[in-house]
């Protein structure tokens with residue numbers, strides 16, 4: 060009863076003004092031009108979307124059906140009966156809206172919301188200016204491409220404009236500065252280039268400005284400091300340069316400032332200490348210098364302060380503990396020095412604290428964190444302080460999810476760990492911990508990532524210690540003194556398994572073939588003997604990196620089956636492997652790096668690897684390769700090869716001059732973005748939090764008699780070594796075309 064009564068006034072006003080025929084037919088045309096269905100929902104995982112919105116849009120069926128003002132998503136003006144608001148957000152719609160769309164005939168619209176569909180506007184039709192009464196326009200999360208048309212400049216009544224999460228290009232049009240009523244402007248997550256328009260100084264009503272995730276350049280205009288209504292300013296993930304304008308300190312309403320992932324320089328202005336309402340400051344990944352201003356300690360509303368990955372120096376302000384609402388504090392990857400202020404122990408709301416990779420020094424009583432009951436993440440790795448562990452406090456420590464104490468000069472496992480049950484992530488790498496991994500480690504059953512690399516650990520009280528960690532995804536035990544056997548892990552969950560540089564011996568257990576999700580398998584630099592398990596040819600995991608170098612393995616290399624080879628990196632060098640190279644390597648189309656040097660491979664030059672379009676590094680040094688290298692069959696062979704080492708074999712005949720012509724990657728030297736060969740990945744920690752991992756490819760080459768170890772390989776390094784073979788004849792001219800070549804060694808041939 061009550062609901063009928065509630066609806067009466069609206070129904071009455073709408074029956075007074077039935078919808079206008081021309082608008083009704085325009086709406087029906089819109090319905091016809093768009094497809095609707097669950098397959099077109101924007102959000103697939105969270106909320107499935109409302110894909111029956113247009114069902115009520117029917118031409119005549121009685122009075123209700125005929126009155127478009129009662130249709131879902133449609134609202135008419137009470138007096139004129141004109142369609143004034145159209146809200147088809149998250150309605151799983153697909154189709155195109157262009158110059159011929161009847162939408163552009165709904166000229167009385169004030170409110171148009173089409174967010175989160177798959178509607179393409181390619182480009183936004185210039186006739187959008189027909190909708191000159193719009194005050195709210197939300198086309199976010201669709202398929203908008205091209206530039207914003209200049210005719211949009213006619214929509215001067217807009218107070219809310221959201222074009223975020225699209226594919227818009229070009230510059231941000233300066234006419235937006237004429238929309239003086241604009242209070243919310245969202246242009247984030249597009250591909251806009253160029254500067255922030257200076258006309259924006261007009262936008263005095265602006266309270267939210269999101270320009271993040273574009274490719275904007277130039278400086279942050281200091282007039283932003285005069286837009287005193289601003290409460291959220293997101294400019295993160297652009298290419299902005301210059302300093303943070305100190306005028307921003309005037310924004311007394313500002314609650315969120317995100318300038319992260321830009322190229323900002325200079326100091327953090329102390330005026331930010333005047334942002335009395337600010338709750339989040341994010342300046343991470345810039346090039347900010349100088350000290351953390353003391354003025355920040357007055358920001359009593361501050362909940363999150365992210366200053367990581369800058370070049371900040373000086374101490375952490377000693378009064379930091381007065382930021383009593385602080386929940387997240389990340390000062391990692393800077394050059395901060397001095398002690399960790401004891402006032403941090405007052406931050407009773409703190410959940411996340413990351414101070415890693417700084418030069419912090421002095422004594423650090425770990426007990427100072429014991430009162431922080433909400434603390435879940437504590438990362439202190441790679442500093443210079445002396446960690447003091449108070450055994451008396453160990454039971455009162457907060458139960459952490461993530462703990463990083465890498466390079467903290469530890470000589471033993473901290474006692475308080477014994478009372479931790481929840482850790483998902485534990486990094487104790489680069490310490491001086493010796494002896495066995497304690498039995499109580501087996502209670503860490505939720506562990507997802509354990510890093511004990513670079514210690515002096517010898518093994519496990521029982522080798523099953525990790526077996527009931529049924530969520531373990533990443534185990535790093537590199538560079539210890541582990542002795543056999545190979546640490547057993549839950550075979551179904553392990554993704555990243557590192558035990559290289561230990562003293563493991565015996566044969567490699569065929570259990571590795573049952574690691575059904577393993578992506579990185581690093582058993583290098585041990586004393587394994589015997590053969591490589593043949594079951595690898597049946598491997599069904601998405602293995603990317605497989606490293607067995609510097610062991611004592613013999614026998615043949617197993618065939619890898621078509622469809623199962625996802626390897627990008629194979630390093631079997633420095634063993635005693637014999638037989639031919641398995642022809643099935645041809646199936647590994649992702650392969651970038653193949654090093655089988657220093658073995659006893661009996662084969663001819665593997666020209667068939669030429670079909671691997673991603674292969675960049677091929678090292679077959681010191682094997683038993685024989686016969687001539689034939690000229691390539693196709694000019695597409697080895698298109699990306701840049702490091703080739705065939706030295707110390709018994710190859711004969713003329714140098715293959717055409718290969719030198721086809722190795723295109725060596726002809727140009729792109730040094731613009733120096734990075735290294737390797738793999739990177741994310742270890743999932745909790746719901747949406749990932750921990751990044753990476754693996755650098757490494758190699759050893761011999762240049763002018765010098766053994767050169769490359770722990771990392773610059774992505775633009777190019778190198779050819781054909782020395783110490785029995786090649787004859789002239790050095791081909793074509794080698795001169797390899798302009799990008801760094802090193803060439805043809806010595807010791809005939």
Ligand SMILES: *[C@@H]1O[C@H](CO)[C@@H](O)[C@H](O)[C@H]1NC(C)=O
Nearest residue numbers: 092093154155156157159160
């Ligand atoms: C314009 O949109 C209509 C209906 O949505 C579509 O049928 C037509 O192909 C589109 N025209 C262009 C040029 O994209």
Ligand SMILES: *[C@@H]1O[C@H](CO)[C@@H](O)[C@H](O)[C@H]1NC(C)=O
Nearest residue numbers: 158160161163164166186189
């Ligand atoms: C713009 O609106 C007028 C009605 O005011 C209409 O006649 C015209 O067709 C519309 N233009 C487009 C491109 O739909």
Ligand SMILES: *[C@@H]1O[C@H](CO)[C@@H](O)[C@H](O)[C@H]1NC(C)=O
Nearest residue numbers: 188189191209210211212213
């Ligand atoms: C929109 O603005 C342009 C100039 O930018 C003008 O030529 C055009 O007449 C305007 N259109 C409407 C519908 O107001």
Ligand SMILES: *[C@@H]1O[C@H](CO)[C@@H](O)[C@H](O)[C@H]1NC(C)=O
Nearest residue numbers: 284285287306308309330333
């Ligand atoms: C900004 O704040 C400074 C003081 O920091 C003040 O002198 C100036 O008048 C303010 N400017 C505006 C536009 O409010």
Ligand SMILES: *[C@@H]1O[C@H](CO)[C@@H](O)[C@H](O)[C@H]1NC(C)=O
Nearest residue numbers: 293295296317319320339341
């Ligand atoms: C700030 O930007 C970073 C990306 O650089 C993003 O991860 C973070 O969620 C943003 N935070 C807020 C509150 O906008």
Ligand SMILES: *[C@@H]1O[C@H](CO)[C@@H](O)[C@H](O)[C@H]1NC(C)=O
Nearest residue numbers: 308328329330331332333354
């Ligand atoms: C903060 O604002 C006051 C005036 O409101 C001004 O005197 C002071 O200089 C400002 N502080 C900073 C650090 O800019």
Ligand SMILES: *[C@@H]1O[C@H](CO)[C@@H](O)[C@H](O)[C@H]1NC(C)=O
Nearest residue numbers: 426429449450451452453455
């Ligand atoms: C632990 O003992 C140290 C001195 O050895 C003392 O300073 C500290 O307050 C004690 N902590 C607790 C929680 O009892």
Ligand SMILES: *[C@@H]1O[C@H](CO)[C@@H](O)[C@H](O)[C@H]1NC(C)=O
Nearest residue numbers: 467468469470490491492515
């Ligand atoms: C760690 O152990 C190594 C080798 O035993 C030693 O050289 C180094 O000084 C030790 N470091 C610390 C901080 O104890």
Ligand SMILES: *[C@@H]1O[C@H](CO)[C@@H](O)[C@H](O)[C@H]1NC(C)=O
Nearest residue numbers: 501502504523524526527528
């Ligand atoms: C895990 O295994 C160890 C020994 O293998 C055992 O002591 C411990 O109770 C087990 N934990 C759980 C939760 O099953």
Ligand SMILES: *[C@@H]1O[C@H](CO)[C@@H](O)[C@H](O)[C@H]1NC(C)=O
Nearest residue numbers: 592593594595596597598617
């Ligand atoms: C591979 O699997 C097949 C069938 O599952 C089996 O017959 C064969 O022996 C396996 N090969 C190796 C080398 O384990």
Ligand SMILES: *[C@@H]1O[C@H](CO)[C@@H](O)[C@H](O)[C@H]1NC(C)=O
Nearest residue numbers: 465488510512533535752753
């Ligand atoms: C283990 O920690 C070291 C030092 O923090 C890091 O370099 C390495 O990548 C980590 N291993 C994994 C698998 O994340």
Ligand SMILES: *[C@@H]1O[C@H](CO)[C@@H](O)[C@H](O)[C@H]1NC(C)=O
Nearest residue numbers: 685686709710711784785809
């Ligand atoms: C390579 O040359 C050396 C001497 O120049 C000779 O002794 C050797 O037999 C040759 N090997 C082959 C495979 O031709």
